[in-house]
Amino acid sequence: MAIDKDNLKATLATAVAYLLALAISIVFIKQFFTNHKRKKKSSCYLNTEVSKPQYAFKRILAENSYSQFKHLKLQTLEELSNLHPYKEEISKLLKNPNVGFLEFLDEYYNVKDGLEMGDSYVWIENEAQLRELVEVLSKESVFGVDTEQHSFRSFLGFTALIQISTLREDYLLDTINLHDMIGLLRPVFANPEICKVFHGADNDVLWLQRDFHIYVVNLFDTAKACDVLSKPQRSLAYLLETYCDVSTNKLLQKEDWRRRPLPAEMIQYARIDAHYLLYISRCLYLELKLQKNENSSPGDKFHFLLEASRRSNATCMQLFAKDLEASPGENAASSIISRCLNDQGNISPSLCDSKFQERVRRLCLWRDIMARLHDESLRFVLSENAIIALGTKVPTTEIDICSIISTADVDVESMTLVSHQSPSPVVSCHLEDLLCLFQDSITNRDHIFELFIQQHLGPAGTCPLSAYNYALLSKIKLRITNRPTSHRNGFRASKQSTKRASRESFVRKFSCKSPVYHNCKIYANDGRLLCYSDRRKLEWYLNRNLAKLVEEDPPSIMLLFEPKGRPEDEDNEFYIQSKKNICVGCGEGNHYLRYRVIPSCYRIHFPEHLKSHRSHDIVLLCVDCHEIAHAAAEKYKKQIAAEFGIPLFISNVVDFDMAHNKTTSSLPVSTSEEIGVSPLHLRTAAMALLRHGPQMPSQRREELMQVVMKYYGGREISDVDLERALLVGMSPHERKKFEKKRGYSFKHLPGCIDLNDENENNIGFKGETVDALSTIMSGTDEKLNYEDNLMVEDKEESTEPPCSNSGDDIAALNADDNDMSDTKIAPGISKELTVHAGDIQPNHDTKFSLLGHGPHGKQVVEYLLKEYGEDGVREFCQRWRQVLVEALHPRFLPAGWDVMHSGKRDFGEFSVYNPSKKASDVAAS
Ligand code: AMP
Ligand code: ZN
Ligand code: MN
Numbered sequence: 029m030a031i032d033k034d035n036l037k038a039t040l041a042t043a044v045a046y047l048l049a050l051a052i053s054i055v056f057i058k059q060f061f062t063n064h065k066r067k068k069k070s071s072c073y074l075n076t077e078v079s080k081p082q083y084a085f086k087r088i089l090a091e092n093s094y095s096q097f098k099h100l101k102l103q104t105l106e107e108l109s110n111l112h113p114y115k116e117e118i119s120k121l122l123k124n125p126n127v128g129f130l131e132f133l134d135e136y137y138n139v140k141d142g143l144e145m146g147d148s149y150v151w152i153e154n155e156a157q158l159r160e161l162v163e164v165l166s167k168e169s170v171f172g173v174d175t176e177q178h179s180f181r182s183f184l185g186f187t188a189l190i191q192i193s194t195l196r197e198d199y200l201l202d203t204i205n206l207h208d209m210i211g212l213l214r215p216v217f218a219n220p221e222i223c224k225v226f227h228g229a230d231n232d233v234l235w236l237q238r239d240f241h242i243y244v245v246n247l248f249d250t251a252k253a254c255d256v257l258s259k260p261q262r263s264l265a266y267l268l269e270t271y272c273d274v275s276t277n278k279l280l281q282k283e284d285w286r287r288r289p290l291p292a293e294m295i296q297y298a299r300i301d302a303h304y305l306l307y308i309s310r311c312l313y314l315e316l317k318l319q320k321n322e323n324s325s326p327g328d329k330f331h332f333l334l335e336a337s338r339r340s341n342a343t344c345m346q347l348f349a350k351d352l353e354a355s356p357g358e359n360a361a362s363s364i365i366s367r368c369l370n371d372q373g374n375i376s377p378s379l380c381d382s383k384f385q386e387r388v389r390r391l392c393l394w395r396d397i398m399a400r401l402h403d404e405s406l407r408f409v410l411s412e413n414a415i416i417a418l419g420t421k422v423p424t425t426e427i428d429i430c431s432i433i434s435t436a437d438v439d440v441e442s443m444t445l446v447s448h449q450s451p452s453p454v455v456s457c458h459l460e461d462l463l464c465l466f467q468d469s470i471t472n473r474d475h476i477f478e479l480f481i482q483q484h485l486g487p488a489g490t491c492p493l494s495a496y497n498y499a500l501l502s503k504i505k506l507r508i509t510n511r512p513t514s515h516r517n518g519f520r521a522s523k524q525s526t527k528r529a530s531r532e533s534f535v536r537k538f539s540c541k542s543p544v545y546h547n548c549k550i551y552a553n554d555g556r557l558l559c560y561s562d563r564r565k566l567e568w569y570l571n572r573n574l575a576k577l578v579e580e581d582p583p584s585i586m587l588l589f590e591p592k593g594r595p596e597d598e599d600n601e602f603y604i605q606s607k608k609n610i611c612v613g614c615g616e617g618n619h620y621l622r623y624r625v626i627p628s629c630y631r632i633h634f635p636e637h638l639k640s641h642r643s644h645d646i647v648l649l650c651v652d653c654h655e656i657a658h659a660a661a662e663k664y665k666k667q668i669a670a671e672f673g674i675p676l677f678i679s680n681v682v683d684f685d686m687a688h689n690k691t692t693s694s695l696p697v698s699t700s701e702e703i704g705v706s707p708l709h710l711r712t713a714a715m716a717l718l719r720h721g722p723q724m725p726s727q728r729r730e731e732l733m734q735v736v737m738k739y740y741g742g743r744e745i746s747d748v749d750l751e752r753a754l755l756v757g758m759s760p761h762e763r764k765k766f767e768k769k770r771g772y773s774f775k776h777l778p779g780c781i782d783l784n785d786e787n788e789n790n791i792g793f794k795g796e797t798v799d800a801l802s803t804i805m806s807g808t809d810e811k812l813n814y815e816d817n818l819m820v821e822d823k824e825e826s827t828e829p830p831c832s833n834s835g836d837d838i839a840a841l842n843a844d845d846n847d848m849s850d851t852k853i854a855p856g857i858s859k860e861l862t863v864h865a866g867d868i869q870p871n872h873d874t875k876f877s878l879l880g881h882g883p884h885g886k887q888v889v890e891y892l893l894k895e896y897g898e899d900g901v902r903e904f905c906q907r908w909r910q911v912l913v914e915a916l917h918p919r920f921l922p923a924g925w926d927v928m929h930s931g932k933r934d935f936g937e938f939s940v941y942n943p944s945k946k947a948s949d950v951a952a953s
Contacts, residue, residue, distance in 0.1 A: 073453035092400035093499030125337035172305030188285035191302035357392030495555020613653030629885030660915030714753035
């Protein structure tokens with residue numbers, strides 16, 4: 029009888045479930061048809077959905093690619109291995125546990141009752157509050173910690189809240205708002221003098237690494253103490269009830285911790301999780317101390333206590349790592365298949381044939397890719413039940429897919445949909461994919477992988493690129509083409525043209541002719557901020573399909589290729605600080621540019637490994653401070669020139685044909701200062717005379733004539749001589765090109781006045797550089813040649829991306845000139861397409877630097893290396909840092925910035941003035 033009743037109940041439940049499923053299916057199908065058109069047009073749901081909070085994160089350490097997590101590197105010198113950065117400190121604690129804080133807590137609670145939890149707590153949501161908290165915590169000897177995670181709408185999950193309790197206060201840290209700054213707590217957590225009390229820290233320790241590169245050193249885990257004490261239970265709820273008479277609703281643990289403001293109930297729960305930890309650890313301490321009397325060996329005074337501490341700190345040695353499978357989705361597929369074979373999947377094991385297994389594998393692969401690229405959890409994308417149902421029922425239409433999934437997601441027990449949305453928006457927006465999975469035409473799962481990543485994230489992808497999914501592209505062979513690939517799909521083609529249009533408008537916006545510095549950001553392909561930049565550089569990358577626009581205002585791009593070096597590979601602190609985006613001189617935050625402390629005319633000639641201090645030797649400066657620093661640097665260059673006897677500029681030129689009455693050689697020859705004239709001066713004068721000669725006041729004309737005459741050895745000159753003077757310094761090829769373009773107009777329109785050219789000292793430059801920009805846009809390089817001519821010798825510089833700079837001190841991307849240009853720039857991209865100097869600040873010096881610094885810089889560096897070796901170069905760098913410091917007296921230099929950086933040696937020790945000291949250092953080391 030009882031059995032019958034149960035059977036009836038079960039049958040009824042099943043019937044109701046199916047009815048419900050049917051109803052849901054009908055509703056869904058209706059909805060599907062109404063939405064079909066709209067959905068197709070709007071493509072991925074992420075384009076329309078209210079943004080997920082993690083998309084505001086800038087510093088993303090763990091993205092969703094298949095490459096392993098990179099841990100904090102404290103020392104540049106440390107090998108490439110992913111070691112625990114605080115291995116040493118933790119090892120020390122394992123050998124000599126530091127449990128003094130427990131005695132301190134014991135004394136504290138002997139006089140004070142620590143049980144009650146008042147109404148007051150501190151909500152930490154901005155940087156100032158966080159910094160204040162860091163101050164407070166660094167003075168504590170112990171505090172309690174807990175974290176809350178969000179994992180449903182995120183692939184790897186993220187920390188949504190950190191609770192910290194001291195003896196005086198409960199702090200709740202909004203780690204969503206403060207995500208990029210929580211790293212400020214790193215020193216406190218790594219400080220072995222400060223004990224951190226957690227309950228069950230195994231996960232928290234890894235989560236803190238994953239999100240913030242925070243590593244816990246000196247942990248007391250109350251759960252570990254329970255283990256040592258062989259407590260009947262080790263849950264926090266048990267400890268709270270036993271020692272504090274507090275009950276807690278652990279169901280709240282699964283709440284959505286992204287909610288803001290957090291409801292009072294959740295705040296209460298969160299506080300409780302950290303507040304009582306200090307009191308509980310004191311209670312456990314007393315018990316651990318008691319244990320020694322019965323069990324510990326004599327002399328081993330705190331045996332149990334030390335064991336609890338040792339086990340806690342062993343937890344800290346763990347390192348976060350992404351689960352990387354041999355083949356994406358493989359683990360989930362295997363588990364689903366074995367579940368079905370064991371008759372647990374509500375399908376008959378007989379249905380579990382090889383075709384079914386293949387379908388499950390494909391679905392799991394697809395789910396894995398889609399979860400990563402939309403930054404969603406696997407279960408949000410597609411439930412296991414849905415995968416089994418799709419695998420058995422084999423849908424043939426998109427509607428089929430939807431109804432199979434929503435039916436599978438009906439929970440028989442509660443008669444409700446398991447998930448809030450079934451099918452998930454990921455499924456609804458990418459139904460074509462799923463249908464494609466059930467076609468036999470695709471045989472190789474690797475193809476599926478490439479196909480989907482290309483379709484969704486490739487140059488014409490349907491889904492938004494983000495910091496989370498960018499690095500996925502590196503998994504497939506990245507083909508960057510300027511020509512968009514054609515799609516059969518009309519929808520995709522139109523999508524693409526909108527994309528192109530928006531990019532064109534972006535480029536148009538960029539083409540402002542005024543010298544504006546922009547707060548544009550350049551992210552690496554894994555979302556890490558590489559540097560700030562101006563718009564032109566962004567544009568340069570965008571035009572070559574080397575980057576994608578990820579933010580509009582201020583515009584920011586993400587590189588499509590892996591840059592050679594990362595700022596944080598070297599020194600994390602600088603990296604964090606430079607993100608502060610203020611001038612290191614005066615603190616100005618509205619505009620700034622990256623300034624090269626060591627002028628690149630020298631730096632480009634450094635041996636590769638000595639270029640590695642680039643994140644240190646690039647600082648942000650506002651325009652005003654930049655000008656000051658730049659002027660000081662230019663002045664110091666002159667000093668260097670005098671000191672080393674290596675002139676800054678190419679020496680004067682003279683026409684030897686004329687001077688010595690020879691007939692052939694036409695190349696200018698360097699001579700001493702007294703005779704001849706500088707090539708720039710010569711060209712400027714000749715150009716002015718050719719263009720404006722007749723209109724000029726006669727005195728000025730005479731002056732300029734004298735300049736040109738100096739070149740020709742003092743003889744009278746003709747218009748032909750003037751034109752020839754213009755060609756000085758060009759290679760024959762450049763000359764031919766120039767003659768073809770320019771010569772014509774000079775010959776035939778001698779009186780023509782270029783309105784761009786009111787000032788003869790700016791001949792050619794002003795108009796030229798504006799044109800140069802449009803030249804880059806249109807992809808022709810004609811006009812640039814004229815400018816290139818001016819770059820005597822500085823060939824290396826001309827291969828870098830546009831370092832829209834006024835001298836050679838504004839940093840190119842990521843501070844390393846060659847990083848980008850020699851990595852993965854697609855073939856066919858002309859490396860000559862480089863806007864060069866002189867176009868932002870109409871500063872006369874810039875022209876000089878174009879002409880002369882190449883040989884100077886090279887010779888200086890060669891001299892240093894020859895005379896003093898690499899130490900000479902290091903010392904040389906220190907001198908330039910000193911120049912900056914003396915020019916600006918900067919008040920906002922990043923912590924740790926140091927004139928002596930990289931030098932374990934004192935300033936001056938290897939000074940070129942004092943070379944004898946070199947020997948003493950070798951002896952000392
Ligand atoms: P707790 O410290 O116990 O509040 O847990 C911290 C975080 O771990 C929570 O915010 C959850 O995200 C996650 N978590 C722990 N246990 C579970 C569980 N059984 N189910 C879901 N999430 C959990
Ligand atoms: Zn999508
Ligand atoms: Mn908690």
